[in-house]
Amino acid sequence: MISPDTIGCEEALRHLAEYLDGELAAERHGEVEAHLHRCLSCYSRAEFERRLKARLAALGNARPGPELERRVRALLAQLPER
Amino acid sequence: MTRPIADPVPGQPVEAGWFESQVVALLPSLYATARRLTRNETDAEDLVADAVARAWVGREQLRDRTAFRGWLFRILTNRFLTEHRQHEAGARLEPLPEDEPPGEDHGFSLFERLHQPFLLWWGNPEQEFLDRLLREDLERALDSLPEPFRLVVVLVELQGLSYQEAAELLDLPVGTVRSRLARGRSRLQQALWEYARNPSPPARAGEPVEQP
Numbered sequence: 525m526i527s528p529d530t531i532g533c534e535e536a537l538r539h540l541a542e543y544l545d546g547e548l549a550a551e552r553h554g555e556v557e558a559h560l561h562r563c564l565s566c567y568s569r570a571e572f573e574r575r576l577k578a579r580l581a582a583l584g585n586a587r588p589g590p591e592l593e594r595r596v597r598a599l600l601a602q603l604p605e606r
Numbered sequence: 607m608t609r610p611i612a613d614p615v616p617g618q619p620v621e622a623g624w625f626e627s628q629v630v631a632l633l634p635s636l637y638a639t640a641r642r643l644t645r646n647e648t649d650a651e652d653l654v655a656d657a658v659a660r661a662w663v664g665r666e667q668l669r670d671r672t673a674f675r676g677w678l679f680r681i682l683t684n685r686f687l688t689e690h691r692q693h694e695a696g697a698r699l700e701p702l703p704e705d706e707p708p709g710e711d712h713g714f715s716l717f718e719r720l721h722q723p724f725l726l727w728w729g730n731p732e733q734e735f736l737d738r739l740l741r742e743d744l745e746r747a748l749d750s751l752p753e754p755f756r757l758v759v760v761l762v763e764l765q766g767l768s769y770q771e772a773a774e775l776l777d778l779p780v781g782t783v784r785s786r787l788a789r790g791r792s793r794l795q796q797a798l799w800e801y802a803r804n805p806s807p808p809a810r811a812g813e814p815v816e817q818p
Contacts, residue, residue, distance in 0.1 A: 541787075541788065541791065542784075545762065545768075545769070546768075547768065547769055568717075568732070569715075569717045572716075572717045572720075572732045572736070573717070575736055576716070576736070576795075577763065579736070579739065579741075579744060580744060580748075580759075580763045580764070580794075581763055581764060581766070582741070583638060583642065583741070583744060583745060583748065583763075583764055584635055584638050584639065584763075584764035584765060584766070585634045585635050585638050586634060586637055586638035586641055587634055588633055588634060588637035588651070588654075589647075589651075591651070592633060592637060592651050592654060592655075593630060593633060595651065595655055596629060596630065596633065596654070596655060596658055597626065597630070599655055599658060599659055600622065600625070600626050600629070600658070600662065603659060603662050603663070604663075
Protein backbone atom coordinates (compact mmCIF):
# COMPACT_ATOMS: atom_id res chain seq x y z
CA MET A 525 0.00 0.00 0.00
CA ILE A 526 1.28 3.44 -0.84
CA SER A 527 1.34 5.90 2.01
CA PRO A 528 -0.37 9.30 1.64
CA ASP A 529 1.47 12.05 -0.21
CA THR A 530 2.89 14.21 2.56
CA ILE A 531 5.60 16.16 0.75
CA GLY A 532 5.55 18.52 -2.23
CA CYS A 533 7.54 18.56 -5.46
CA GLU A 534 10.31 20.77 -4.14
CA GLU A 535 11.04 18.50 -1.19
CA ALA A 536 10.75 15.32 -3.26
CA LEU A 537 13.23 16.63 -5.83
CA ARG A 538 15.62 17.76 -3.11
CA HIS A 539 15.86 14.17 -1.91
CA LEU A 540 15.61 12.52 -5.32
CA ALA A 541 19.30 11.70 -5.81
CA GLU A 542 19.60 10.13 -2.37
CA TYR A 543 16.35 8.29 -2.96
CA LEU A 544 17.73 6.77 -6.17
CA ASP A 545 21.01 5.98 -4.40
CA GLY A 546 19.13 4.08 -1.70
CA GLU A 547 20.56 6.43 0.92
CA LEU A 548 17.36 7.70 2.57
CA ALA A 549 16.00 6.47 5.87
CA ALA A 550 12.88 4.31 5.48
CA GLU A 551 10.36 7.00 6.39
CA ARG A 552 11.81 9.63 4.06
CA HIS A 553 12.20 7.03 1.32
CA GLY A 554 8.50 6.22 1.66
CA GLU A 555 7.54 9.88 1.44
CA VAL A 556 9.49 10.41 -1.76
CA GLU A 557 8.08 7.20 -3.24
CA ALA A 558 4.52 8.18 -2.38
CA HIS A 559 5.03 11.56 -4.05
CA LEU A 560 6.47 9.96 -7.19
CA HIS A 561 3.41 7.72 -7.45
CA ARG A 562 1.16 10.74 -7.49
CA CYS A 563 3.10 13.35 -9.43
CA LEU A 564 3.70 12.64 -13.11
CA SER A 565 6.18 15.48 -13.52
CA CYS A 566 8.42 14.30 -10.65
CA TYR A 567 7.97 10.70 -11.76
CA SER A 568 9.27 11.57 -15.26
CA ARG A 569 12.22 13.38 -13.73
CA ALA A 570 12.99 10.38 -11.49
CA GLU A 571 12.81 7.99 -14.46
CA PHE A 572 15.21 10.17 -16.43
CA GLU A 573 17.70 10.32 -13.55
CA ARG A 574 17.36 6.57 -13.00
CA ARG A 575 18.16 5.80 -16.62
CA LEU A 576 21.07 8.23 -16.72
CA LYS A 577 22.39 6.61 -13.56
CA ALA A 578 22.16 3.17 -15.17
CA ARG A 579 24.08 4.42 -18.19
CA LEU A 580 26.78 5.75 -15.90
CA ALA A 581 26.93 2.48 -13.95
CA ALA A 582 27.57 0.69 -17.25
CA LEU A 583 30.88 2.58 -17.49
CA GLY A 584 32.00 0.37 -14.60
CA ASN A 585 32.74 -2.38 -17.10
CA ALA A 586 35.11 -1.99 -20.01
CA ARG A 587 36.93 -4.50 -22.13
CA PRO A 588 40.65 -4.14 -21.49
CA GLY A 589 43.11 -4.88 -24.25
CA PRO A 590 44.27 -8.53 -24.43
CA GLU A 591 47.67 -7.41 -23.19
CA LEU A 592 46.37 -6.68 -19.69
CA GLU A 593 45.20 -10.22 -18.99
CA ARG A 594 48.51 -11.62 -20.28
CA ARG A 595 50.40 -9.15 -18.17
CA VAL A 596 48.41 -9.97 -15.01
CA ARG A 597 48.79 -13.73 -15.52
CA ALA A 598 52.53 -13.34 -16.08
CA LEU A 599 52.77 -11.13 -13.01
CA LEU A 600 50.97 -13.66 -10.83
CA ALA A 601 53.17 -16.48 -12.15
CA GLN A 602 56.31 -14.80 -10.89
CA LEU A 603 55.04 -13.52 -7.53
CA PRO A 604 56.52 -15.14 -4.41
CA GLU A 605 54.93 -17.97 -2.42
CA ARG A 606 53.03 -19.70 -5.16
CA MET B 607 47.24 8.97 3.36
CA THR B 608 46.36 5.34 2.86
CA ARG B 609 44.06 3.43 5.11
CA PRO B 610 44.80 -0.18 6.00
CA ILE B 611 43.23 -2.54 3.44
CA ALA B 612 41.57 -4.79 5.99
CA ASP B 613 41.87 -5.94 9.56
CA PRO B 614 44.87 -8.23 9.65
CA VAL B 615 43.00 -11.24 10.89
CA PRO B 616 44.43 -14.49 9.61
CA GLY B 617 41.93 -16.41 7.52
CA GLN B 618 42.08 -19.48 5.36
CA PRO B 619 45.09 -19.34 3.03
CA VAL B 620 44.24 -18.03 -0.41
CA GLU B 621 45.33 -20.41 -3.17
CA ALA B 622 47.03 -19.02 -6.24
CA GLY B 623 44.55 -20.64 -8.64
CA TRP B 624 41.52 -19.19 -6.86
CA PHE B 625 43.15 -15.77 -6.65
CA GLU B 626 44.01 -15.74 -10.34
CA SER B 627 40.55 -16.79 -11.46
CA GLN B 628 38.94 -14.10 -9.30
CA VAL B 629 41.28 -11.43 -10.60
CA VAL B 630 40.82 -12.39 -14.24
CA ALA B 631 37.02 -12.35 -13.84
CA LEU B 632 37.21 -8.87 -12.32
CA LEU B 633 39.60 -7.41 -14.92
CA PRO B 634 36.92 -5.62 -16.99
CA SER B 635 35.56 -3.79 -13.95
CA LEU B 636 39.00 -3.16 -12.41
CA TYR B 637 40.23 -1.77 -15.70
CA ALA B 638 37.09 0.33 -16.21
CA THR B 639 37.47 1.95 -12.80
CA ALA B 640 41.22 2.45 -13.24
CA ARG B 641 40.63 3.96 -16.66
CA ARG B 642 38.27 6.59 -15.29
CA LEU B 643 40.47 7.32 -12.27
CA THR B 644 43.67 7.78 -14.28
CA ARG B 645 42.02 9.03 -17.51
CA ASN B 646 44.79 7.24 -19.37
CA GLU B 647 45.02 3.73 -20.83
CA THR B 648 48.65 3.00 -19.92
CA ASP B 649 48.34 4.37 -16.39
CA ALA B 650 45.12 2.38 -15.94
CA GLU B 651 46.86 -0.89 -16.88
CA ASP B 652 49.80 -0.08 -14.58
CA LEU B 653 47.39 0.69 -11.75
CA VAL B 654 45.54 -2.62 -12.18
CA ALA B 655 48.79 -4.60 -12.29
CA ASP B 656 50.11 -2.79 -9.22
CA ALA B 657 46.89 -3.38 -7.27
CA VAL B 658 46.84 -7.09 -8.20
CA ALA B 659 50.47 -7.55 -7.10
CA ARG B 660 49.79 -5.81 -3.78
CA ALA B 661 46.64 -7.81 -3.24
CA TRP B 662 48.58 -11.04 -3.71
CA VAL B 663 51.28 -9.96 -1.27
CA GLY B 664 48.67 -8.85 1.27
CA ARG B 665 46.28 -11.75 0.69
CA GLU B 666 46.43 -12.92 4.28
CA GLN B 667 44.64 -9.73 5.27
CA LEU B 668 41.56 -10.85 3.37
CA ARG B 669 39.36 -12.12 6.17
CA ASP B 670 36.29 -13.03 4.16
CA ARG B 671 36.65 -14.38 0.64
CA THR B 672 33.18 -13.20 -0.34
CA ALA B 673 34.49 -9.66 0.23
CA PHE B 674 37.27 -10.15 -2.34
CA ARG B 675 35.83 -7.76 -4.90
CA GLY B 676 35.43 -4.83 -2.50
CA TRP B 677 38.82 -5.54 -0.98
CA LEU B 678 40.59 -5.50 -4.34
CA PHE B 679 38.80 -2.32 -5.44
CA ARG B 680 39.82 -0.68 -2.18
CA ILE B 681 43.46 -1.55 -2.85
CA LEU B 682 43.14 -0.20 -6.39
CA THR B 683 41.61 3.08 -5.24
CA ASN B 684 44.13 3.47 -2.42
CA ARG B 685 46.98 2.89 -4.83
CA PHE B 686 45.62 5.53 -7.15
CA LEU B 687 45.30 8.01 -4.30
CA THR B 688 48.82 7.30 -3.01
CA GLU B 689 50.45 7.42 -6.44
CA HIS B 690 48.51 10.47 -7.44
CA ARG B 691 49.40 12.35 -4.27
CA GLN B 692 53.08 11.52 -4.65
CA HIS B 693 52.92 12.70 -8.22
CA GLU B 694 51.17 15.89 -7.23
CA ALA B 695 53.51 16.65 -4.30
CA GLY B 696 55.31 19.85 -4.99
CA ALA B 697 53.06 20.63 -7.89
CA ARG B 698 50.63 23.51 -7.93
CA LEU B 699 48.03 23.01 -5.24
CA GLU B 700 44.57 23.10 -6.67
CA PRO B 701 41.99 24.77 -4.44
CA LEU B 702 39.65 22.33 -2.76
CA PRO B 703 36.31 22.37 -4.53
CA GLU B 704 34.64 23.28 -1.24
CA ASP B 705 36.65 26.50 -1.24
CA GLU B 706 35.42 27.55 -4.64
CA PRO B 707 32.55 29.97 -4.77
CA PRO B 708 29.33 28.15 -5.66
CA GLY B 709 28.80 28.57 -9.35
CA GLU B 710 26.64 26.90 -11.92
CA ASP B 711 27.68 23.48 -10.62
CA HIS B 712 25.04 23.68 -7.94
CA GLY B 713 21.83 22.04 -9.00
CA PHE B 714 22.16 22.05 -12.79
CA SER B 715 19.39 19.82 -14.10
CA LEU B 716 19.61 18.30 -17.55
CA PHE B 717 15.97 17.26 -17.27
CA GLU B 718 14.89 20.86 -16.71
CA ARG B 719 16.96 22.06 -19.67
CA LEU B 720 15.42 19.38 -21.87
CA HIS B 721 11.99 20.53 -20.77
CA GLN B 722 12.41 24.12 -21.85
CA PRO B 723 9.25 24.99 -23.78
CA PHE B 724 11.00 25.43 -27.13
CA LEU B 725 12.26 21.84 -27.00
CA LEU B 726 8.93 20.25 -26.18
CA TRP B 727 7.82 20.01 -29.80
CA TRP B 728 10.12 16.97 -29.95
CA GLY B 729 7.50 15.11 -27.96
CA ASN B 730 9.70 13.34 -25.47
CA PRO B 731 12.97 15.27 -25.30
CA GLU B 732 14.49 13.25 -22.46
CA GLN B 733 13.84 9.99 -24.27
CA GLU B 734 15.35 11.47 -27.40
CA PHE B 735 18.35 12.66 -25.42
CA LEU B 736 19.00 9.27 -23.80
CA ASP B 737 18.62 7.48 -27.13
CA ARG B 738 21.28 9.71 -28.68
CA LEU B 739 23.60 9.68 -25.69
CA LEU B 740 26.83 7.81 -26.47
CA ARG B 741 29.02 5.96 -24.03
CA GLU B 742 31.88 8.16 -25.25
CA ASP B 743 29.93 11.28 -24.25
CA LEU B 744 29.50 9.95 -20.73
CA GLU B 745 33.16 8.98 -20.50
CA ARG B 746 34.24 12.39 -21.73
CA ALA B 747 31.91 14.16 -19.30
CA LEU B 748 33.15 12.06 -16.39
CA ASP B 749 36.79 12.60 -17.34
CA SER B 750 36.19 16.34 -17.45
CA LEU B 751 35.32 16.50 -13.75
CA PRO B 752 37.92 17.80 -11.30
CA GLU B 753 39.40 14.87 -9.42
CA PRO B 754 37.63 15.28 -6.05
CA PHE B 755 34.27 15.14 -7.84
CA ARG B 756 35.34 12.41 -10.25
CA LEU B 757 36.47 10.18 -7.41
CA VAL B 758 33.15 10.18 -5.58
CA VAL B 759 31.16 9.76 -8.79
CA VAL B 760 33.34 6.77 -9.77
CA LEU B 761 33.05 5.18 -6.33
CA VAL B 762 29.29 5.63 -5.98
CA GLU B 763 28.07 5.31 -9.58
CA LEU B 764 30.58 2.91 -11.14
CA GLN B 765 31.62 0.84 -8.14
CA GLY B 766 28.25 1.07 -6.39
CA LEU B 767 29.63 2.05 -2.97
CA SER B 768 27.37 3.61 -0.35
CA TYR B 769 28.12 7.18 0.78
CA GLN B 770 29.48 5.75 4.03
CA GLU B 771 31.78 3.30 2.23
CA ALA B 772 33.07 6.04 -0.07
CA ALA B 773 33.64 8.32 2.93
CA GLU B 774 35.68 5.67 4.73
CA LEU B 775 37.74 4.91 1.66
CA LEU B 776 38.52 8.55 0.99
CA ASP B 777 38.87 9.42 4.66
CA LEU B 778 36.26 12.16 4.36
CA PRO B 779 33.10 13.04 6.29
CA VAL B 780 29.92 11.59 4.75
CA GLY B 781 28.58 15.12 4.31
CA THR B 782 31.55 15.99 2.09
CA VAL B 783 30.96 12.89 -0.03
CA ARG B 784 27.30 13.86 -0.38
CA SER B 785 28.08 17.42 -1.45
CA ARG B 786 30.88 16.43 -3.85
CA LEU B 787 28.62 13.84 -5.41
CA ALA B 788 25.86 16.40 -5.92
CA ARG B 789 28.26 18.90 -7.45
CA GLY B 790 29.94 16.23 -9.55
CA ARG B 791 26.61 15.10 -10.95
CA SER B 792 25.58 18.65 -11.61
CA ARG B 793 28.79 19.35 -13.55
CA LEU B 794 28.44 16.05 -15.39
CA GLN B 795 24.93 16.95 -16.54
CA GLN B 796 26.15 20.39 -17.52
CA ALA B 797 28.86 18.82 -19.69
CA LEU B 798 26.35 16.46 -21.32
CA TRP B 799 24.08 19.41 -22.06
CA GLU B 800 26.97 21.24 -23.74
CA TYR B 801 27.78 18.16 -25.86
CA ALA B 802 24.15 17.86 -26.88
CA ARG B 803 24.11 21.49 -27.98
CA ASN B 804 27.45 21.24 -29.82
CA PRO B 805 27.44 17.79 -31.36
CA SER B 806 30.89 17.99 -33.02
CA PRO B 807 33.28 17.55 -30.11
CA PRO B 808 36.99 18.11 -30.76
CA ALA B 809 37.66 14.53 -29.57
CA ARG B 810 36.06 13.22 -32.74
CA ALA B 811 37.47 15.81 -35.08
CA GLY B 812 40.31 13.50 -36.07
CA GLU B 813 38.06 10.66 -37.13
CA PRO B 814 37.93 9.89 -40.82
CA VAL B 815 35.12 11.59 -42.66
CA GLU B 816 33.18 9.51 -45.15
CA GLN B 817 33.77 10.62 -48.69
CA PRO B 818 30.76 10.79 -50.98
